[in-house]
Amino acid sequence: MDILILEYEEILKQGFCTEEELVARICALYHSIVHEIDPGVYSVEDQMAWSPEPPAVSDWIERFREAPPALAFLASASSALPFSNDTSHAASMEHPRAPFELAATRASEPVADRGSAAPWLSHLLGFMNLEMDGAGESKPGCGHIDLAYVSTKHQRKGISQRLYSHLEKQARERGLLSLTVDASHLARPFFEKQGFQFRTENQVPRNGRWITNFTLEKVF
Numbered sequence: 207m208d209i210l211i212l213e214y215e216e217i218l219k220q221g222f223c224t225e226e227e228l229v230a231r232i233c234a235l236y237h238s239i240v241h242e243i244d245p246g247v248y249s250v251e252d253q254m255a256w257s258p259e260p261p262a263v264s265d266w267i268e269r270f271r272e273a274p275p276a277l278a279f280l281a282s283a284s285s286a287l288p289f290s291n292d293t294s295h296a297a298s299m300e301h302p303r304a305p306f307e308l309a310a311t312r313a314s315e316p317v318a319d320r321g322s323a324a325p326w327l328s329h330l331l332g333f334m335n336l337e338m339d340g341a342g343e344s345k346p347g348c349g350h351i352d353l354a355y356v357s358t359k360h361q362r363k364g365i366s367q368r369l370y371s372h373l374e375k376q377a378r379e380r381g382l383l384s385l386t387v388d389a390s391h392l393a394r395p396f397f398e399k400q401g402f403q404f405r406t407e408n409q410v411p412r413n414g415r416w417i418t419n420f421t422l423e424k425v426f
Contacts, residue, residue, distance in 0.1 A: 281326030332356030
């Protein structure tokens with residue numbers, strides 16, 4: 207099996223699905239990941255406050271137009287891949303529970319044939335996006351990792367590492383001097399392994415509750 211790291215904009219450019227369909231799948235994955243967190247780390251009440259329902263697709267379309275994500279997909283090694291910018295082999299990967307049905311690449315295609323041109327799109331495993339210099343509240347020369355999520359069933363498989371390496375390469379190519387991230391209890395150890403240093407502990411208001419995260423920074 208192959209793990210594909212693909213660009214949001216390239217997927218849309220190739221016409222494999224509409225932006226609304228792709229973002230709806232990302233929103234659904236995000237919501238499911240939040241609600242599969244160990245309640246010993248973030249309680250069920252925290253999870254409900256964090257994501258009471260999948261985010262509004264229209265809101266996240268705007269978010270991703272400002273900071274397009276890199277996306278990780280599971281694909282069969284035998285699939286005919288129309289493009290790929292970063293592939294590697296991974297063993298014994300499970301399929302996610304809620305596969306994404308790809309829209310037809312041609313309006314005339316029967317619904318039953320949807321996804322045949324790009325079956326890897328049916329298996330979104332994770333995503334990570336980067337606000338470049340000048341986005342959000344980033345200081346000059348600093349990028350900010352906005353979202354970083356990987357399917358609960360596919361964690362500890364190197365997917366987060368692949369996504370992060372892809373974004374750090376982009377950051378360095380853009381000449382950024384540092385990256386920040388507001389990491390959860392769960393994500394903090396991963397980013398610290400990438401060389402991020404603790405800056406502050408935060409209490410973030412979410413739907414009547416306070417959710418703890420940590421601002422980390424990596425200086426190049």
